[in-house]
Amino acid sequence: MKITHIIPALTKGGAERVLIDLANEAAARGHEVTVVAACPVDPAEGQAMLHKDVRLEFIATRRSRFRRYGLLPAWVARHWHFLREQDVVHCHLTLGALVGTAIRILRRLHGGTKPRVVETFHGVGMPIKPWQLRLATALASQRDGFALMAEDAHWTRFATRHPALPLAIIPNGIAIGTAMPSDEDVATYRKEVGIPRDARAVVGTVGRMLAERKPLAIIEAFAEIAKRCGDGVHFLMGGSGPMLAEVRAAGDEAGLGHRLHLPGLVIEPRIAMRLMDLYVSINVGPITGIAGLEAAATHVPLIALQTLPHHRLSDRDWIWSDASPKRVGEEAAQLLSDPGARAALAERQHAYVLSNHSAASMASAYEALYVRAGAQAG
Incomplete structure (x- = not known):
């Protein structure tokens, strides 16, 4: 099968990581895979993770929103011969959705059933402006296949x-x-971010510093942990973004001071996670982000701050969560006081991720959707 993925850029993010693992898994299964990004970025952010058999192309050579979107029509028209040979064009995020719409229009004009246009909507449960949701909904109705x-x-x-x-x-x-990060790599990273070797525990999280990721609420939870556990606990918040300075100021105001470590962009999350005794994720209902899955895969126990205020824990929740930062801090403090409970939780969560959130199982589900989309397009 010939599969092309479309995405704005291979930066650090959940949608980008899903694409990379999905493309790599498809290539390993013998599919012919191409990734088209709007522009190149630092390869260490994600591009370097692509399998050597995955072809990578760019719409523009410079990172510019105007060029990114302004060049789309010309790029689609210029590459129509290539696109119509693809079995599937898989669209991600807004830029991908716009390319998918242009492809569907050209397909109607030129006739034929290829390529099948499949879209993944990565924003389920996240804050989104009403007009953006209306646009996403209108575009979704024109797809050959749609995934959430x-x-x-x-x-x-x-x-x-x-x-x-x-x-x-x-x-x-x-x-x-x-393979887990080596002790040497973890020790080096500990020294780089300034966490002392005699720290009693490290609680952490990794994610972009954006309002929808609730970094200030995470700081509130950290402050509750510090109040209950004392000065021996350090806090690691990896990630970059426009709220970084505000998060640092909130940490100072909460009295976390030198115990709050903000290293910025984390290239290798699993190295940072191996430093942690407990991970605090962000959940939308029972769903956690890619970084939360990585924490569990790295044998780090996790709990979560819940973004849905009326969510109630049920059998579907493999991660404890609460919308109150204070309650999250209380739960974290209780787990930090019980190493046995933390170890048991880490093993349960690791087993759950292995069984339910592997790239292989995700790729198989998408292959089945591609087949259904082909029947729809035909």
Whole structure:
């Protein structure tokens, strides 16, 4: 099968990591895979993770929003011969959705059933402006296949209104290797970020410093942990973004001071996670982000700050969560006081990720959706 993925850029992010692992898994299965990004970025952010058999192309040579979107029509027209030879064009994020729409228009004009246009909507449960949701919904109705990483009331209604559209709920997956970061690499990183060797415990998280990622609420949870556990606990918040200075100021105001470590962009999350005794993720209902999956895969126990205020824990929740930063801090403090409970939790969560969130299981689910989309396009 010839598969092309479209995405704005291979930066650090959940959608980008899903694409990389999905492309690599497809290439390993013998598919011909191409990734088209709007522009190049530092290869260490993600591009370097692509399998050597995955072809990488760029729409523009410079990182510019105007060039990124302004060049789309010309790029699609210029590459139409290549695109119509693809079995699937898999669209990610807004830029991918716009390319998918242009492809569907050209396909109608030129005739034929290829390429099948499949889109993954990566924003389920996340804060999104009403006009953006309306646009995403309108574009989704024009796809040959549509995927969500979790259930959502809005998209459940959408599926009811479009029963003929092949739609699948496909949980995010990650490539789970057996190799762990070396003790030397972890020790080097500990020294780089300034966490003392005699720290009693390290609680951490990794994610972009954006309002929707709730970094200030995480700081509140950290402050509650510090109040309950004393000065021996250090806190590691990896990630860059526009709120970094605000997060640092909030940490100082909360009295975390030198115990709050903000290293910025984390290139190798698993090295940072191996420093942690407990990971605090962000959940949307029972769904956690890619970094949370990586923490569990690295044998780090995790709990989560819940973004849905009325969510109630059920059998679907493999991660304890609460919308109150104070309650998250209380739960974290309790786990830090019980090494046995933390170890047991880490093993349960690791086993769950292996069984339910591997890149292999995700790739198989997408292959099935591609087949259904082909029947729809035909």
